[in-house]
Amino acid sequence: MRQPKVGIVGVTCRFESGGQRAEELVNGVKQALTAQGVETVCAGKTAWDTADAIDVCKQLKKEELDALVIVEVTWIMDSMQYVFINELNLPTVFWAVPYTETFSIGCVQHFGSILKGQGLEYDYVYGLPDDVNIAKKVKAAAQAGQMIKAVRGMxxxxxxxxxxxxxxxxxxxxxxxxxxxxxxxxxxxxxxxxxxxxxxxxxxxxxxxxxxxxxxxxxxxxxxxxxxxxxxxxxxxxxxxxxxxxxxxxxxxxxxxxxxxxxxxxxxxxxxxxxxxxxxxxxxxxxxxxxxxxxxxxxxxxxxxxxxxxxxxxxxxxxxxxxxxxxxxxxxxxxxxxxxxxxxxxxxxxxxxxxxxxxxxxxxxxxxxxxxxxxxxxxxxxxxxxxxxxxxxxxxxxxxxxxxxxxxxxxxxxxxxxxxxxxxxxxxxxxxxxxxxxxxxxxxx
Structure with missing residues (x-):
């Protein structure tokens, strides 16, 4: 069995503080997952708005991914996250970062409540990319996505x-x-x-x-x-x-x-x-x-x-x-x-x-x-x-x-x-x- 393949996208909003960390965080997540033997595909751009989200979805749809990691750089609009969920339809892990001014973890909790209300499951992690245990948890979710895909074609x-x-x-x-x-x-x-x-x-x-x-x-x-x-x-x-x-x-x-x-x-x-x-x-x-x-x-x-x-x-x-x-x-x-x-x-x-x-x-x-x-x-x-x-x-x-x-x-x-x-x-x-x-x-x- 090949290694699981994960898409990574950083999401942020120009009206929130902390967006400047997006590229650094995404690169850190990529390195952390690669070290765990996970194949990664990074979005070609940070998603600052819904138009960016649609462009990223067009790119990632071509990659035959097993799971998606959304790095919550700052609080973002529900409507932008909805695009990723609805268009890609992949097991999704939200990566919240420990910066108080960004409301990153609060955004995950908020959007997670919406997903639960719709009967959709997700997972989340909290911390910085250098935490090995976080990367291992994301890998497990990616392996699960790979297994689910295989079972659905069984x-x-x-x-x-x-x-x-x-x-x-x-x-x-x-x-x-x-x-x-x-x-x-x-x-x-x-x-x-x-x-x-x-x-x-x-x-x-x-x-x-x-x-x-x-x-x-x-x-x-x-x-x-x-x-x-x-x-x-x-x-x-x-x-x-x-x-x-x-x-x-x-x-x-x-x-x-x-x-x-x-x-x-x-x-x-x-x-x-x-x-x-x-x-x-x-x-x-x-x-x-x-x-x-x-x-x-x-x-x-x-x-x-x-x-x-x-x-x-x-x-x-x-x-x-x-x-x-x-x-x-x-x-x-x-x-x-x-x-x-x-x-x-x-x-x-x-x-x-x-x-x-x-x-x-x-x-x-x-x-x-x-x-x-x-x-x-x-x-x-x-x-x-x-x-x-x-x-x-x-x-x-x-x-x-x-x-x-x-x-x-x-x-x-x-x-x-x-x-x-x-x-x-x-x-x-x-x-x-x-x-x-x-x-x-x-x-x-």
Whole structure:
């Protein structure tokens, strides 16, 4: 993922004091953001009036920006700021400066109240460009803008059977799909499971053997029989063909219970290639995994659900059927591929210890959604604990308070049973995503 791209414009008014600082402040903001690895585009002029604002908008519209920083050099008219908001329609951060005579922060508060009244979100910072923490906050907002843009252009396949029926709405889609698409901008693409299985059956054993030989170099201990593994290689190839045919960014496959085990190993293999294939038709969490992978600039997420609680050690044991990326194990020899039914498999992974992880979950409908954004850590799971847990996914999630209290909070706040675990702390950027997309942010601790 490229670095986020931010437009910077200084705004002021000839009737206010302090306008002479505009160029110096804008240059300082540019240097501060560049030092954080943010690509910047400065307006060709300081905006002293609405005509200047329109000229700047014409320039910045050509730049494919992810966010906008408006440096409030002095108090300015609402009508000029409105031009930037309405014409550019970007996540916007107002940078207020600490000069009393300029009323800069007061201007942000005033215009911010107008935006809130219109149902529009924004962020602000206060201080001078040499404050590194301010620049980091702006970077997080810019990354959020980049992620929002990517999600709004995302194609996410729902793979699985849905018969043509309705009550009083869409025929082969659900109202919920329309609501989700309108809120997040994700385009949902319907693909039948038969599209994958038929493509898999068309692949020769010879071709599948070659694919399996290549994949075996990054595959853990195999307990499934060879015929099953050969079929898994065919499903893997067929899934990649379908993804290419439909230009997909991610897939949510309805494999459970009718197709249990069909997509698990393919999901694990593809996760380590940067392609998300969820194995329970979970569209919302597939989108959030896409966001988290963007925030981390790669890697894979683990998806699980609470299997047990340990209040003595503050541990939530998360488990799942088994489709987690091989790379999330401590080593390849700790990954196990087991038989699931006649032709399926599941991937056993005790998640490696991680000093800091972002935990997330999404729930909602009707255009109103909430997102869990919090942190924890993952501790070592013993071989015996993994075996006792069913030799599937096991995540020993160490939380900041009693494990049962965390589950109480999840239930009280109406969060879904699926929990995502992503190595690293991405709470700042995910919080910014919540702000700019109008999602309720949920925390636990």
């Amino acid at each position: 194609r996410l396949a729902l793979v699985g059977p849905r018969q043509t029926w309705r009550v009083a709405g869409p025929q082969d889609m659900s109202v919920e799909e329309w609501e989700f698409s309108r809120k997040f901008g994700v385009t949902l693409v319907h693909v039948e499971m038969s599209d994958i299985t038929e493509a898999a059956e068309a692949i020769s054993d010879e071709e599948a053997e070659k694919t399996l030989k290549c994949l075996s170099e990054r595959t853990g201990k195999v307990k499934a029989d060879h015929d099953t593994m050969l079929y898994m290689a065919k499903v893997y190839t067929a899934t990649k063909e379908i993804a290419e045919r439909y230009s997909l960014d991610a897939m949510a496959a309805e494999c459970y219970p009718m197709f249990s085990g069909l997509m698990n190993l393919t999901s694990s293999w593809l996760a380590d290639e940067g392609m998300i294939v969820d194995t329970e038709g979970d569209i919302g969490h597939t989108m959030v995994m896409y966001m988290l992978n963007m925030a981390a600039q790669g890697g894979a997420c683990a998806l699980g659900e609470v299997g047990s609680m340990d209040d003595v050690n503050n541990i939530l044991a998360l488990a799942h059927e088994g489709s987690t990326a091989h790379s999330l194990a401590e080593s390849l020899d700790k990954v196990q591929i087991s038989q699931s039914g006649e032709r399926g498999t599941f991937v056993g992974v005790p998640l490696k210890p991680m000093e800091s992880v972002t935990i997330s979950s999404i729930a909602g409908s009707g255009g109103k959604y909430k997102l869990l954004v919090d942190t924890a850590d993952v501790v070592q799971a013993s071989h015996e604990e993994w075996v006792e847990g069913g030799e599937k996914l096991l995540v020993k999630l160490h939380v900041g308070t009693k494990a049962s209290a965390v589950v109480d909070q999840l239930m009280e706040k109406g969060m879904d049973h699926h929990l995502l675990v992503k190595e690293g702390n991405y709470t700042e950027v995910m919080s910014a995503v919540c702000k700019f997309m109008g999602i309720e942010k949920v925390t636990l601790f």
